[in-house]
Amino acid sequence: MQIFKEKQPLITTLGSYKSSGKTIGLVPTMGALHEGHLSLVKQALEECDKVVVSIFVNPTQFDNPQDLEKYPRTLEQDIALLKQAHEDLLIFAPNANELYGEKIISEHFDFQGLEKVMEGKYRTGHFDGVGTIIKLLFTIIQPDKAFFGEKDFQQLQIIRKLTEILKLPVEIVGCPILREDSGLARSSRNERLSSLHREKAAFIYNTLKKSRQLFGTKSADYIVKWVEDEFKNYPYLELEYFEIADTQTLKKAEQKKKGAQYRAFIAAYADDIRLIDNMPLNN
Template identity: 85%
Template sequence: MQIFKEKQPLIATLQSYKSTGNTLGLVPTMGALHQGHLSLVKQALQECEIVVVSIFVNPTQFDNPNDLEKYPRTLEQDINLLKQAHDNIIVFAPNASELYGDKVISEQFDFQGLENVMEGKYRNGHFDGVGTIIKLFFTIIEPDKAFFGEKDFQQLQIIRKLTEILELPVEIVGCPIEREESGLARSSRNERLSSLSREKAAFIYNTLLKSRELFGTKSADYVTQWVIDEFKNHPFLELEYFEIADTRTLKKANRKQKGANYRAFIAAYADDIRLIDNMPLNN
Protein backbone atom coordinates (compact mmCIF):
# COMPACT_ATOMS: atom_id res chain seq x y z
CA MET A 1 0.00 0.00 0.00
CA GLN A 2 1.20 3.49 -0.86
CA ILE A 3 0.19 6.52 1.20
CA PHE A 4 0.41 10.09 -0.10
CA LYS A 5 -0.25 13.35 1.70
CA GLU A 6 0.93 15.60 -1.13
CA LYS A 7 -0.64 15.75 -4.58
CA GLN A 8 2.46 16.08 -6.79
CA PRO A 9 4.07 12.73 -5.83
CA LEU A 10 0.62 11.13 -6.14
CA ILE A 11 0.12 12.55 -9.64
CA ALA A 12 3.54 11.28 -10.76
CA THR A 13 2.82 7.79 -9.43
CA LEU A 14 -0.63 7.62 -11.02
CA GLN A 15 0.71 8.78 -14.38
CA SER A 16 3.19 5.90 -14.40
CA TYR A 17 0.36 3.42 -13.73
CA LYS A 18 -1.94 4.93 -16.35
CA SER A 19 0.83 4.98 -18.98
CA THR A 20 0.80 1.16 -18.92
CA GLY A 21 -2.95 0.99 -19.50
CA ASN A 22 -4.18 0.39 -15.96
CA THR A 23 -7.75 1.41 -15.17
CA LEU A 24 -7.89 3.82 -12.23
CA GLY A 25 -10.73 3.90 -9.71
CA LEU A 26 -11.40 6.48 -7.00
CA VAL A 27 -13.30 6.01 -3.74
CA PRO A 28 -13.64 9.43 -2.04
CA THR A 29 -14.20 9.22 1.73
CA MET A 30 -14.04 11.41 4.81
CA GLY A 31 -12.43 8.61 6.79
CA ALA A 32 -13.79 6.84 9.89
CA LEU A 33 -14.08 3.90 7.53
CA HIS A 34 -16.59 1.08 8.04
CA GLN A 35 -17.95 -1.87 6.09
CA GLY A 36 -19.96 0.45 3.87
CA HIS A 37 -16.77 2.12 2.65
CA LEU A 38 -15.09 -1.24 2.24
CA SER A 39 -17.93 -2.42 -0.01
CA LEU A 40 -17.16 0.55 -2.30
CA VAL A 41 -13.47 -0.33 -2.27
CA LYS A 42 -14.29 -3.96 -3.04
CA GLN A 43 -16.41 -2.99 -6.05
CA ALA A 44 -13.71 -0.59 -7.24
CA LEU A 45 -11.10 -3.36 -7.03
CA GLN A 46 -13.33 -5.63 -9.09
CA GLU A 47 -13.59 -3.05 -11.87
CA CYS A 48 -10.19 -1.31 -11.77
CA GLU A 49 -6.54 -2.38 -11.57
CA ILE A 50 -5.54 0.55 -9.34
CA VAL A 51 -7.78 2.08 -6.66
CA VAL A 52 -7.20 5.38 -4.87
CA VAL A 53 -9.02 5.91 -1.58
CA SER A 54 -9.04 9.54 -0.51
CA ILE A 55 -9.37 10.28 3.21
CA PHE A 56 -10.18 13.92 3.84
CA VAL A 57 -12.72 15.61 6.12
CA ASN A 58 -13.79 18.39 3.78
CA PRO A 59 -14.50 21.60 5.73
CA THR A 60 -16.39 23.34 2.93
CA GLN A 61 -19.31 20.90 3.00
CA PHE A 62 -20.10 21.47 6.69
CA ASP A 63 -22.54 24.24 7.52
CA ASN A 64 -22.31 23.39 11.23
CA PRO A 65 -18.86 24.07 12.81
CA ASN A 66 -19.66 21.73 15.72
CA ASP A 67 -20.42 18.90 13.33
CA LEU A 68 -17.08 19.47 11.58
CA GLU A 69 -15.24 19.53 14.90
CA LYS A 70 -16.89 16.33 16.14
CA TYR A 71 -16.50 14.39 12.90
CA PRO A 72 -14.30 11.35 13.71
CA ARG A 73 -10.75 11.37 12.41
CA THR A 74 -9.17 7.91 12.58
CA LEU A 75 -6.51 7.86 9.87
CA GLU A 76 -4.28 5.18 11.38
CA GLN A 77 -7.24 2.87 11.96
CA ASP A 78 -8.53 3.57 8.43
CA ILE A 79 -5.18 2.66 6.87
CA ASN A 80 -5.03 -0.60 8.83
CA LEU A 81 -8.54 -1.47 7.66
CA LEU A 82 -7.61 -0.79 4.02
CA LYS A 83 -4.44 -2.87 4.34
CA GLN A 84 -6.62 -5.84 5.27
CA ALA A 85 -8.82 -5.26 2.22
CA HIS A 86 -6.11 -5.37 -0.47
CA ASP A 87 -2.49 -4.43 -1.18
CA ASN A 88 -3.31 -2.70 -4.45
CA ILE A 89 -4.74 0.44 -2.82
CA ILE A 90 -3.30 3.92 -2.85
CA VAL A 91 -4.33 6.22 0.01
CA PHE A 92 -4.46 9.97 -0.52
CA ALA A 93 -4.78 11.76 2.84
CA PRO A 94 -4.00 15.46 2.28
CA ASN A 95 -4.60 18.38 4.61
CA ALA A 96 -6.82 21.31 3.67
CA SER A 97 -4.01 23.63 2.56
CA GLU A 98 -2.64 20.98 0.17
CA LEU A 99 -5.97 20.98 -1.67
CA TYR A 100 -7.30 24.51 -1.18
CA GLY A 101 -4.16 26.58 -0.68
CA ASP A 102 -4.60 29.67 1.50
CA LYS A 103 -8.37 30.05 0.91
CA VAL A 104 -10.55 27.19 2.11
CA ILE A 105 -13.68 28.23 0.24
CA SER A 106 -16.18 26.60 -2.09
CA GLU A 107 -16.83 27.22 -5.72
CA GLN A 108 -20.45 27.89 -6.54
CA PHE A 109 -22.28 25.51 -8.86
CA ASP A 110 -25.62 25.41 -10.61
CA PHE A 111 -26.81 21.82 -10.39
CA GLN A 112 -30.09 22.74 -12.07
CA GLY A 113 -32.16 22.47 -8.92
CA LEU A 114 -30.79 19.17 -7.60
CA GLU A 115 -28.98 21.07 -4.85
CA ASN A 116 -31.98 23.00 -3.49
CA VAL A 117 -34.08 20.16 -2.08
CA MET A 118 -33.76 17.82 0.89
CA GLU A 119 -30.12 17.95 2.10
CA GLY A 120 -29.53 21.19 0.23
CA LYS A 121 -32.56 22.78 1.87
CA TYR A 122 -31.32 21.97 5.37
CA ARG A 123 -27.55 22.27 4.88
CA ASN A 124 -26.62 25.66 3.46
CA GLY A 125 -23.80 25.50 0.89
CA HIS A 126 -23.29 21.77 1.43
CA PHE A 127 -23.37 20.73 -2.21
CA ASP A 128 -21.12 23.59 -3.31
CA GLY A 129 -18.59 22.10 -0.89
CA VAL A 130 -19.16 18.60 -2.26
CA GLY A 131 -18.83 19.80 -5.85
CA THR A 132 -15.65 21.71 -5.02
CA ILE A 133 -13.83 18.81 -3.38
CA ILE A 134 -14.91 16.24 -5.97
CA LYS A 135 -13.80 18.54 -8.79
CA LEU A 136 -10.42 18.89 -7.05
CA PHE A 137 -10.05 15.13 -6.64
CA PHE A 138 -11.08 14.45 -10.23
CA THR A 139 -8.57 17.05 -11.47
CA ILE A 140 -5.70 15.67 -9.37
CA ILE A 141 -6.38 11.94 -9.72
CA GLU A 142 -8.06 11.79 -13.16
CA PRO A 143 -9.88 8.51 -12.41
CA ASP A 144 -11.58 6.41 -15.05
CA LYS A 145 -14.31 5.50 -12.55
CA ALA A 146 -15.43 6.92 -9.20
CA PHE A 147 -17.50 4.97 -6.69
CA PHE A 148 -20.15 6.45 -4.39
CA GLY A 149 -22.67 4.88 -2.03
CA GLU A 150 -26.39 5.23 -2.65
CA LYS A 151 -26.92 6.16 1.02
CA ASP A 152 -26.06 9.68 -0.12
CA PHE A 153 -28.29 9.35 -3.17
CA GLN A 154 -28.81 13.08 -3.67
CA GLN A 155 -25.04 13.58 -3.57
CA LEU A 156 -24.65 10.76 -6.11
CA GLN A 157 -27.03 12.49 -8.53
CA ILE A 158 -25.31 15.82 -8.01
CA ILE A 159 -21.89 14.33 -8.76
CA ARG A 160 -23.31 12.81 -11.94
CA LYS A 161 -24.57 16.29 -12.86
CA LEU A 162 -21.14 17.77 -12.00
CA THR A 163 -19.38 15.47 -14.48
CA GLU A 164 -21.98 16.38 -17.09
CA ILE A 165 -21.60 20.14 -16.53
CA LEU A 166 -17.79 20.02 -16.53
CA GLU A 167 -17.69 17.38 -19.31
CA LEU A 168 -15.38 15.19 -17.23
CA PRO A 169 -14.54 11.73 -18.62
CA VAL A 170 -15.29 9.93 -15.35
CA GLU A 171 -17.80 7.10 -15.02
CA ILE A 172 -19.80 7.53 -11.80
CA VAL A 173 -20.69 4.19 -10.23
CA GLY A 174 -23.46 4.04 -7.62
CA CYS A 175 -23.13 1.24 -5.05
CA PRO A 176 -25.90 -0.28 -2.89
CA ILE A 177 -26.46 0.85 0.70
CA GLU A 178 -24.69 -1.29 3.28
CA ARG A 179 -26.74 -1.89 6.41
CA GLU A 180 -26.16 -3.11 9.94
CA GLU A 181 -28.01 -6.21 11.13
CA SER A 182 -30.83 -4.03 12.39
CA GLY A 183 -31.23 -2.40 8.98
CA LEU A 184 -29.65 0.91 10.05
CA ALA A 185 -27.63 2.33 7.14
CA ARG A 186 -23.92 2.15 7.88
CA SER A 187 -22.44 5.57 8.60
CA SER A 188 -19.40 6.99 10.35
CA ARG A 189 -21.85 8.91 12.53
CA ASN A 190 -23.26 5.66 13.91
CA GLU A 191 -20.16 5.35 16.10
CA ARG A 192 -21.29 8.43 18.01
CA LEU A 193 -24.64 6.87 18.91
CA SER A 194 -25.24 5.38 22.34
CA SER A 195 -26.10 1.68 22.32
CA LEU A 196 -29.74 2.55 23.06
CA SER A 197 -29.93 5.20 20.30
CA ARG A 198 -28.27 2.84 17.84
CA GLU A 199 -30.88 0.21 18.61
CA LYS A 200 -33.78 2.66 18.36
CA ALA A 201 -32.44 4.21 15.12
CA ALA A 202 -33.38 1.02 13.27
CA PHE A 203 -36.87 2.55 13.30
CA ILE A 204 -35.72 4.68 10.35
CA TYR A 205 -35.16 1.62 8.17
CA ASN A 206 -38.37 -0.06 9.31
CA THR A 207 -40.32 3.09 8.48
CA LEU A 208 -38.83 3.14 4.98
CA LEU A 209 -39.84 -0.50 4.48
CA LYS A 210 -43.42 0.27 5.51
CA SER A 211 -43.42 3.37 3.27
CA ARG A 212 -42.47 1.24 0.30
CA GLU A 213 -45.31 -1.14 1.09
CA LEU A 214 -47.84 1.71 1.47
CA PHE A 215 -46.65 3.43 -1.72
CA GLY A 216 -47.93 0.47 -3.70
CA THR A 217 -51.54 1.44 -2.95
CA LYS A 218 -51.47 4.93 -1.42
CA SER A 219 -50.56 8.42 -2.64
CA ALA A 220 -47.22 10.09 -1.92
CA ASP A 221 -48.99 12.61 0.32
CA TYR A 222 -50.64 9.84 2.32
CA VAL A 223 -47.34 8.03 2.86
CA THR A 224 -45.57 11.26 3.83
CA GLN A 225 -48.19 12.14 6.43
CA TRP A 226 -48.09 8.60 7.80
CA VAL A 227 -44.33 8.88 8.32
CA ILE A 228 -44.67 12.28 10.02
CA ASP A 229 -47.27 10.86 12.39
CA GLU A 230 -45.12 7.82 13.17
CA PHE A 231 -42.17 10.01 14.18
CA LYS A 232 -44.37 12.29 16.29
CA ASN A 233 -45.04 9.27 18.48
CA HIS A 234 -41.42 8.15 18.71
CA PRO A 235 -39.71 9.00 22.03
CA PHE A 236 -36.08 8.82 20.82
CA LEU A 237 -36.03 10.13 17.24
CA GLU A 238 -36.85 13.52 15.76
CA LEU A 239 -37.78 13.73 12.09
CA GLU A 240 -36.16 16.53 10.09
CA TYR A 241 -37.71 15.63 6.74
CA PHE A 242 -39.30 12.82 4.80
CA GLU A 243 -39.78 13.22 1.08
CA ILE A 244 -40.79 11.08 -1.87
CA ALA A 245 -39.06 12.25 -5.03
CA ASP A 246 -38.40 11.31 -8.63
CA THR A 247 -35.02 9.56 -8.67
CA ARG A 248 -33.86 11.43 -11.77
CA THR A 249 -34.91 15.00 -11.01
CA LEU A 250 -35.21 14.73 -7.20
CA LYS A 251 -38.41 16.75 -7.50
CA LYS A 252 -41.06 16.04 -4.91
CA ALA A 253 -43.69 13.59 -6.12
CA ASN A 254 -47.15 15.12 -6.12
CA ARG A 255 -48.80 12.52 -8.30
CA LYS A 256 -47.38 9.22 -9.45
CA GLN A 257 -46.34 9.45 -13.09
CA LYS A 258 -46.38 6.36 -15.26
CA GLY A 259 -42.84 5.18 -16.03
CA ALA A 260 -41.23 7.29 -13.29
CA ASN A 261 -39.10 5.82 -10.54
CA TYR A 262 -39.52 7.12 -7.01
CA ARG A 263 -37.41 7.04 -3.90
CA ALA A 264 -38.14 7.87 -0.27
CA PHE A 265 -35.61 10.13 1.49
CA ILE A 266 -35.36 10.70 5.21
CA ALA A 267 -33.28 12.64 7.73
CA ALA A 268 -33.75 12.27 11.48
CA TYR A 269 -31.93 12.99 14.71
CA ALA A 270 -31.04 10.42 17.34
CA ASP A 271 -29.89 12.52 20.31
CA ASP A 272 -27.95 15.28 18.49
CA ILE A 273 -26.67 13.00 15.73
CA ARG A 274 -28.13 13.46 12.27
CA LEU A 275 -28.84 10.29 10.28
CA ILE A 276 -29.97 9.99 6.66
CA ASP A 277 -31.29 7.10 4.60
CA ASN A 278 -33.31 6.41 1.48
CA MET A 279 -35.01 3.56 -0.34
CA PRO A 280 -36.38 2.92 -3.84
CA LEU A 281 -40.16 2.64 -3.79
CA ASN A 282 -41.08 1.14 -7.15
CA ASN A 283 -37.94 -0.20 -8.83
Protein backbone atom coordinates in the same frame (compact mmCIF):
# COMPACT_ATOMS: atom_id res chain seq x y z
CA MET B 1 0.11 -0.08 0.04
CA GLN B 2 1.22 3.46 -0.84
CA ILE B 3 0.23 6.47 1.28
CA PHE B 4 0.38 9.99 -0.16
CA LYS B 5 -0.12 13.23 1.76
CA GLU B 6 0.94 15.46 -1.12
CA LYS B 7 -0.67 15.55 -4.53
CA GLN B 8 2.39 15.79 -6.78
CA PRO B 9 3.92 12.40 -5.87
CA LEU B 10 0.47 10.84 -6.33
CA ILE B 11 0.06 12.47 -9.76
CA THR B 12 3.49 11.14 -10.81
CA THR B 13 2.73 7.61 -9.60
CA LEU B 14 -0.68 7.53 -11.27
CA GLY B 15 0.86 8.87 -14.48
CA SER B 16 3.12 5.83 -14.69
CA TYR B 17 0.15 3.49 -14.25
CA LYS B 18 -1.90 5.30 -16.87
CA SER B 19 0.94 5.30 -19.39
CA SER B 20 1.02 1.50 -19.12
CA GLY B 21 -2.72 1.35 -19.83
CA LYS B 22 -3.99 0.65 -16.33
CA THR B 23 -7.44 1.94 -15.32
CA ILE B 24 -7.79 4.05 -12.17
CA GLY B 25 -10.67 3.88 -9.71
CA LEU B 26 -11.36 6.43 -6.96
CA VAL B 27 -13.25 5.93 -3.71
CA PRO B 28 -13.58 9.36 -2.03
CA THR B 29 -14.15 9.17 1.74
CA MET B 30 -14.02 11.37 4.82
CA GLY B 31 -12.44 8.59 6.84
CA ALA B 32 -13.88 6.87 9.93
CA LEU B 33 -14.13 3.91 7.58
CA HIS B 34 -16.53 1.00 8.03
CA GLU B 35 -17.84 -1.99 6.09
CA GLY B 36 -19.86 0.30 3.83
CA HIS B 37 -16.68 1.99 2.60
CA LEU B 38 -14.98 -1.38 2.19
CA SER B 39 -17.82 -2.53 -0.06
CA LEU B 40 -17.09 0.45 -2.33
CA VAL B 41 -13.38 -0.41 -2.33
CA LYS B 42 -14.18 -4.02 -3.20
CA GLN B 43 -16.32 -2.99 -6.15
CA ALA B 44 -13.63 -0.56 -7.33
CA LEU B 45 -10.99 -3.31 -7.17
CA GLU B 46 -13.22 -5.57 -9.26
CA GLU B 47 -13.67 -2.93 -11.97
CA CYS B 48 -10.31 -1.10 -12.04
CA ASP B 49 -6.61 -2.02 -12.16
CA LYS B 50 -5.55 0.46 -9.49
CA VAL B 51 -7.67 2.06 -6.77
CA VAL B 52 -7.12 5.30 -4.89
CA VAL B 53 -8.96 5.81 -1.59
CA SER B 54 -8.99 9.46 -0.52
CA ILE B 55 -9.36 10.24 3.18
CA PHE B 56 -10.18 13.88 3.81
CA VAL B 57 -12.70 15.57 6.10
CA ASN B 58 -13.80 18.34 3.77
CA PRO B 59 -14.50 21.55 5.74
CA THR B 60 -16.41 23.34 2.99
CA GLN B 61 -19.33 20.87 2.98
CA PHE B 62 -20.17 21.37 6.67
CA ASP B 63 -22.72 24.07 7.42
CA ASN B 64 -22.44 23.35 11.15
CA PRO B 65 -18.99 24.06 12.68
CA GLN B 66 -19.75 21.78 15.63
CA ASP B 67 -20.52 18.91 13.28
CA LEU B 68 -17.16 19.45 11.57
CA GLU B 69 -15.37 19.55 14.91
CA LYS B 70 -17.04 16.35 16.15
CA TYR B 71 -16.58 14.40 12.93
CA PRO B 72 -14.38 11.37 13.76
CA ARG B 73 -10.81 11.42 12.47
CA THR B 74 -9.25 7.97 12.66
CA LEU B 75 -6.54 7.90 10.00
CA GLU B 76 -4.37 5.17 11.55
CA GLN B 77 -7.36 2.87 12.03
CA ASP B 78 -8.56 3.64 8.50
CA ILE B 79 -5.20 2.71 7.00
CA ALA B 80 -5.10 -0.53 9.00
CA LEU B 81 -8.62 -1.43 7.83
CA LEU B 82 -7.75 -0.74 4.20
CA LYS B 83 -4.56 -2.79 4.49
CA GLN B 84 -6.65 -5.76 5.58
CA ALA B 85 -8.94 -5.24 2.60
CA HIS B 86 -6.15 -5.12 -0.01
CA GLU B 87 -2.39 -4.67 0.08
CA ASP B 88 -2.14 -2.79 -3.19
CA LEU B 89 -4.31 0.29 -2.57
CA LEU B 90 -3.15 3.87 -2.93
CA ILE B 91 -4.26 6.15 -0.08
CA PHE B 92 -4.45 9.92 -0.51
CA ALA B 93 -4.70 11.67 2.86
CA PRO B 94 -3.90 15.37 2.33
CA ASN B 95 -4.53 18.32 4.62
CA ALA B 96 -6.83 21.17 3.60
CA ASN B 97 -4.09 23.51 2.40
CA GLU B 98 -2.63 20.82 0.14
CA LEU B 99 -5.96 20.62 -1.68
CA TYR B 100 -7.32 24.15 -1.42
CA GLY B 101 -4.22 26.32 -1.06
CA GLU B 102 -4.43 29.26 1.33
CA LYS B 103 -8.14 30.00 0.77
CA ILE B 104 -10.35 27.17 1.94
CA ILE B 105 -13.56 28.20 0.20
CA SER B 106 -16.13 26.60 -2.08
CA GLU B 107 -16.84 27.25 -5.70
CA HIS B 108 -20.47 27.90 -6.54
CA PHE B 109 -22.22 25.42 -8.81
CA ASP B 110 -25.58 25.39 -10.57
CA PHE B 111 -26.78 21.81 -10.36
CA GLN B 112 -30.04 22.72 -12.09
CA GLY B 113 -32.16 22.43 -8.97
CA LEU B 114 -30.79 19.15 -7.61
CA GLU B 115 -29.00 21.09 -4.87
CA LYS B 116 -32.05 23.03 -3.63
CA VAL B 117 -34.13 20.23 -2.16
CA MET B 118 -33.78 17.92 0.85
CA GLU B 119 -30.16 18.04 2.03
CA GLY B 120 -29.57 21.28 0.12
CA LYS B 121 -32.61 22.87 1.73
CA TYR B 122 -31.42 22.05 5.25
CA ARG B 123 -27.64 22.36 4.82
CA THR B 124 -26.68 25.74 3.36
CA GLY B 125 -23.78 25.55 0.92
CA HIS B 126 -23.32 21.81 1.46
CA PHE B 127 -23.37 20.79 -2.19
CA ASP B 128 -21.09 23.63 -3.27
CA GLY B 129 -18.58 22.09 -0.86
CA VAL B 130 -19.18 18.60 -2.24
CA GLY B 131 -18.82 19.82 -5.82
CA THR B 132 -15.63 21.69 -4.97
CA ILE B 133 -13.85 18.76 -3.32
CA ILE B 134 -14.91 16.24 -5.97
CA LYS B 135 -13.73 18.57 -8.74
CA LEU B 136 -10.36 18.94 -6.97
CA LEU B 137 -9.99 15.17 -6.49
CA PHE B 138 -10.99 14.42 -10.08
CA THR B 139 -8.49 17.01 -11.35
CA ILE B 140 -5.64 15.51 -9.32
CA ILE B 141 -6.41 11.80 -9.74
CA GLN B 142 -8.17 11.79 -13.13
CA PRO B 143 -9.92 8.49 -12.43
CA ASP B 144 -11.64 6.39 -15.05
CA LYS B 145 -14.34 5.48 -12.52
CA ALA B 146 -15.40 6.91 -9.15
CA PHE B 147 -17.48 4.97 -6.63
CA PHE B 148 -20.12 6.44 -4.31
CA GLY B 149 -22.61 4.85 -1.94
CA GLU B 150 -26.33 5.22 -2.58
CA LYS B 151 -26.93 6.15 1.09
CA ASP B 152 -26.03 9.68 -0.04
CA PHE B 153 -28.26 9.35 -3.09
CA GLN B 154 -28.80 13.07 -3.61
CA GLN B 155 -25.04 13.57 -3.51
CA LEU B 156 -24.63 10.76 -6.06
CA GLN B 157 -27.03 12.47 -8.48
CA ILE B 158 -25.30 15.81 -7.96
CA ILE B 159 -21.88 14.31 -8.72
CA ARG B 160 -23.31 12.80 -11.88
CA LYS B 161 -24.58 16.25 -12.81
CA LEU B 162 -21.16 17.76 -11.97
CA THR B 163 -19.41 15.45 -14.44
CA GLU B 164 -22.01 16.33 -17.06
CA ILE B 165 -21.65 20.10 -16.50
CA LEU B 166 -17.83 20.01 -16.50
CA LYS B 167 -17.70 17.37 -19.27
CA LEU B 168 -15.43 15.18 -17.16
CA PRO B 169 -14.53 11.74 -18.59
CA VAL B 170 -15.30 9.90 -15.34
CA GLU B 171 -17.86 7.13 -14.97
CA ILE B 172 -19.80 7.57 -11.73
CA VAL B 173 -20.71 4.22 -10.16
CA GLY B 174 -23.44 4.08 -7.53
CA CYS B 175 -23.06 1.24 -5.01
CA PRO B 176 -25.83 -0.32 -2.88
CA ILE B 177 -26.41 0.77 0.72
CA LEU B 178 -24.75 -1.54 3.22
CA ARG B 179 -26.77 -1.99 6.39
CA GLU B 180 -26.22 -3.19 9.94
CA ASP B 181 -28.11 -6.29 11.07
CA SER B 182 -30.90 -4.04 12.36
CA GLY B 183 -31.29 -2.39 8.96
CA LEU B 184 -29.66 0.89 10.01
CA ALA B 185 -27.63 2.25 7.09
CA ARG B 186 -23.90 2.03 7.85
CA SER B 187 -22.43 5.47 8.49
CA SER B 188 -19.41 6.94 10.23
CA ARG B 189 -21.87 8.86 12.39
CA ASN B 190 -23.24 5.60 13.82
CA GLU B 191 -20.12 5.32 15.96
CA ARG B 192 -21.25 8.42 17.87
CA LEU B 193 -24.64 6.90 18.73
CA SER B 194 -25.31 5.61 22.23
CA SER B 195 -26.14 1.90 22.38
CA LEU B 196 -29.79 2.84 22.98
CA HIS B 197 -29.99 5.24 20.03
CA ARG B 198 -28.18 2.77 17.76
CA GLU B 199 -30.82 0.19 18.55
CA LYS B 200 -33.76 2.61 18.25
CA ALA B 201 -32.47 4.16 15.00
CA ALA B 202 -33.49 0.98 13.17
CA PHE B 203 -36.92 2.67 13.20
CA ILE B 204 -35.72 4.68 10.17
CA TYR B 205 -35.21 1.57 8.06
CA ASN B 206 -38.44 -0.03 9.23
CA THR B 207 -40.35 3.13 8.36
CA LEU B 208 -38.84 3.16 4.87
CA LYS B 209 -39.82 -0.47 4.33
CA LYS B 210 -43.39 0.23 5.38
CA SER B 211 -43.46 3.29 3.10
CA ARG B 212 -42.46 1.09 0.19
CA GLN B 213 -45.32 -1.27 0.97
CA LEU B 214 -47.79 1.63 1.20
CA PHE B 215 -46.56 3.12 -2.09
CA GLY B 216 -48.34 0.37 -4.00
CA THR B 217 -51.77 1.56 -2.90
CA LYS B 218 -51.47 4.99 -1.26
CA SER B 219 -50.63 8.48 -2.51
CA ALA B 220 -47.31 10.18 -1.80
CA ASP B 221 -49.06 12.78 0.41
CA TYR B 222 -50.71 10.03 2.44
CA ILE B 223 -47.37 8.29 3.06
CA VAL B 224 -45.59 11.52 4.03
CA LYS B 225 -48.32 12.31 6.56
CA TRP B 226 -48.18 8.73 7.88
CA VAL B 227 -44.40 8.92 8.39
CA GLU B 228 -44.62 12.30 10.13
CA ASP B 229 -47.25 10.90 12.51
CA GLU B 230 -45.13 7.80 13.19
CA PHE B 231 -42.17 9.96 14.20
CA LYS B 232 -44.33 12.20 16.41
CA ASN B 233 -45.16 9.12 18.42
CA TYR B 234 -41.57 7.86 18.59
CA PRO B 235 -39.57 9.58 21.35
CA TYR B 236 -36.09 8.42 20.36
CA LEU B 237 -35.75 10.25 17.04
CA GLU B 238 -36.68 13.68 15.72
CA LEU B 239 -37.71 13.80 12.07
CA GLU B 240 -36.15 16.59 10.01
CA TYR B 241 -37.74 15.65 6.69
CA PHE B 242 -39.33 12.79 4.82
CA GLU B 243 -39.89 13.19 1.08
CA ILE B 244 -40.89 11.07 -1.86
CA ALA B 245 -39.14 12.28 -4.98
CA ASP B 246 -38.45 11.38 -8.59
CA THR B 247 -35.20 9.40 -8.68
CA GLN B 248 -33.74 11.37 -11.60
CA THR B 249 -34.87 14.94 -10.94
CA LEU B 250 -35.25 14.70 -7.14
CA LYS B 251 -38.43 16.72 -7.50
CA LYS B 252 -41.09 16.07 -4.90
CA ALA B 253 -43.73 13.62 -6.11
CA GLU B 254 -47.03 15.49 -6.36
CA GLN B 255 -48.71 12.50 -7.97
CA LYS B 256 -47.36 9.25 -9.36
CA LYS B 257 -46.48 9.33 -13.04
CA LYS B 258 -46.49 6.22 -15.17
CA GLY B 259 -42.97 5.03 -15.96
CA ALA B 260 -41.28 7.25 -13.35
CA GLN B 261 -39.08 5.85 -10.61
CA TYR B 262 -39.45 7.14 -7.06
CA ARG B 263 -37.42 7.02 -3.85
CA ALA B 264 -38.21 7.85 -0.26
CA PHE B 265 -35.67 10.12 1.46
CA ILE B 266 -35.38 10.70 5.18
CA ALA B 267 -33.26 12.69 7.66
CA ALA B 268 -33.67 12.40 11.41
CA TYR B 269 -31.80 13.24 14.59
CA ALA B 270 -30.85 10.80 17.32
CA ASP B 271 -30.01 13.26 20.06
CA ASP B 272 -27.62 15.64 18.19
CA ILE B 273 -26.50 13.09 15.59
CA ARG B 274 -28.02 13.48 12.15
CA LEU B 275 -28.84 10.32 10.20
CA ILE B 276 -29.98 10.00 6.59
CA ASP B 277 -31.31 7.11 4.53
CA ASN B 278 -33.33 6.40 1.42
CA MET B 279 -35.02 3.53 -0.39
CA PRO B 280 -36.39 2.91 -3.89
CA LEU B 281 -40.16 2.60 -3.86
CA ASN B 282 -41.05 1.05 -7.20
CA ASN B 283 -38.00 -0.63 -8.71
